[in-house]
Amino acid sequence: MDAVWIRVIAAAVIAYFCGCFNGAVIVSKYILRDDVRTHGSGNAGLTNFYRTFGGPLTFVVILTDVLKAVVALLIGRWLLVGHLPALAMLMNSPEQAYSDYWCGLFCLLGHMFPCMFQFKGGKGILSGGTIIIMIDWRVALVGWGGFILLFLLTRYVSLGSSSTGIDLPIVTWFVYRDWVLLVLICIMGGLILWKHRSNIARLISGTESKFSFHRKAAG
Secondary structure, three states, X not given: OOHHHXXXXXXXXXXXXXXXXXXXXXXXXXXXXXXXXXXXXXXXXXXXXXXXXXXXXXXXXXXXXXXXXXXXXXXXXXXXXXXXXXXXXXXXXXXXXXXXXHHHHHHHHHHHOOHHHOOOXXXXXHHHHHHHHHHOHHHHHHHHHHHHHHHHHHOOHXXXXXXXXXXXXXXXXXXXXXXXXXXXXXXXXXXXXXXXXXXXXXXXXXXXXXXXXXXXXXX
């Protein structure tokens, strides 16, 4: 096998396993001894963790899901772009874009379908949000801007999250005009929408729960 393809496959595998380190599952299952996936929506994500447990460990979940995305993309750049991670991070070359979108996709797959947690993971918004920040500030501006605006206006996390699945392919095309990157981001956007399919159904029916910074008291 050509050495380039070995690097491409290695980057994908490493990114996937980085994504598998799901902060909500790790903290709830091994620190709190109470799997977050048995509570609330059953989702292994930040929102369900906060609604279920709250507290300072929420920041551990955030840190875990952010750092795994950073590590996945930096290792991918080192393998595929051919520069030290610290230098590659400052670049804005086409090679880096291919590396980031490729590794971002597999990191997201690991987060959503972690093999060490019965393939039951989160919906990918925090990790995905970190990925787009590292990809390009213009992509991040549209993705995060749309999320924050819709969340502030409606207090529906799922609405802001779902909008990114539509926004990201559009802004990627306008920024890069590259069919390969468009295909990769369309897969990522499709995965985000698919993971939010039950939320979308509840939004349509008017039964979706709004986010509150005050946890409901156990009763």
